[in-house]
Amino acid sequence: MTLVTTWTTLKASNSAELVLCVDFTETGRAEAGFPELVANIDYDATFWHVRPPAVAPGCGIDGAAYVRSWVEPIKESGRKVHAVMGYCVGAVYAAELVDRLAELQGSAPELILFDPEPTSLENVYFQFGKVFGILSSILNEEDVAQLRETMDTMLQVEGITVEGYAAHLYATFREVGHRAFERAGFDPEYSEEMWETFSAFLAFLTYADHLDPWEGWLRATAVSSSNPRNGLNRLRDSGRTVVAEELRFEEGHDVLLTSDEVARAVTKLLER
Known part of the structure; x- marks a missing residue:
């Protein structure tokens, strides 16, 4: 089965750097997405948003092949990925992408996660x-x-x-x-x-669910909302170390990516 993944441009730049955004927004959900966040980020790079292949669950592929199709357009672009950002379940794929891109380009992109959650x-x-x-x-x-x-x-x-x-x-x-x-x-x-x-x-x-993000997340910075049922807030009492650094905000999960304060914080993370 041939899988075709495309990346849409959220913000264009003459910079050779790419920032990748991983989330699924095509269902018309209520939660804000990366287009809202990227519009407020002051960092010179081209920002791409993934559009995953339209395959049905149970069609016989695995998570590795699924993500592999995402990497081909990045290789063809000839750009270096500076950072990968993932929202909710997208954080699982973001960690996998960082690992693959580290092998491809010789250095690991920054990993920034927003209310990261494994699927279930x-x-x-x-x-x-x-x-x-x-x-x-x-x-x-x-x-x-x-x-x-x-x-x-x-x-x-x-x-x-x-x-x-x-x-x-x-x-x-x-x-x-x-x-x-x-x-x-x-x-x-x-x-x-x-x-x-x-x-x-x-x-x-x-x-x-085919991928294990936990080791990759240990190198990430997480941006957390105030919702107790989302992201790292659900793991707060477990005592488990999940990420390298966490930035916590008062905004709710559904509006986290609309916050000017969050955009300024992410800009600083990208500038490091």
Whole structure:
């Protein structure tokens, strides 16, 4: 299977340096993303944002192959990556990218993480639940009930993996979504775009479970929000050392990347 990953430009520069941003925003979520942060960062570099391949969970690839497709466009650019930034589950991939780029360019980029979290069954459950809000105008009660049943039932299956869980969710969503899209009169091209978006989103959550970010995170700087259920705040009582340095802010998780104070702090990190 050929995986194609593209990077979109958030900010262009004549500088030879690249700063990579890892997050998934195509589902129209409420949380702010890297476009908001990068607009306020005063650092001369080109900023790229990943657009991961549209593959479905359970298609037979692994996390290593998934991330490998991200590196090819970077190699072709001929630029040196100065830093990699990851938000939430994107922090898992950011750590993997730093390791691969260290081998490629001979030195490791800076690693900056925003409320870093490993993926989990609960994370997939929560994020997939947002689909109901996004598609509330076309899903009926039967659709929602069928999706909820799969979400709740499969979550209780002993030994189920993140990938197995996501694959079941995607299969059910294809069935339910097909009915809903037909009722709404969506044309096939638009429907296919929707499938690609949601398959890419579930894959992004899924293949992070194939990677071990913990060693890489020990070299990172983390930017933490005030939300107790997000990022390092969930691990606060474990006593575990997760990152090399942590900067804590009063902003909530959903607006962390809109903060001028956070942007100034990140600018200083990039200048080091």
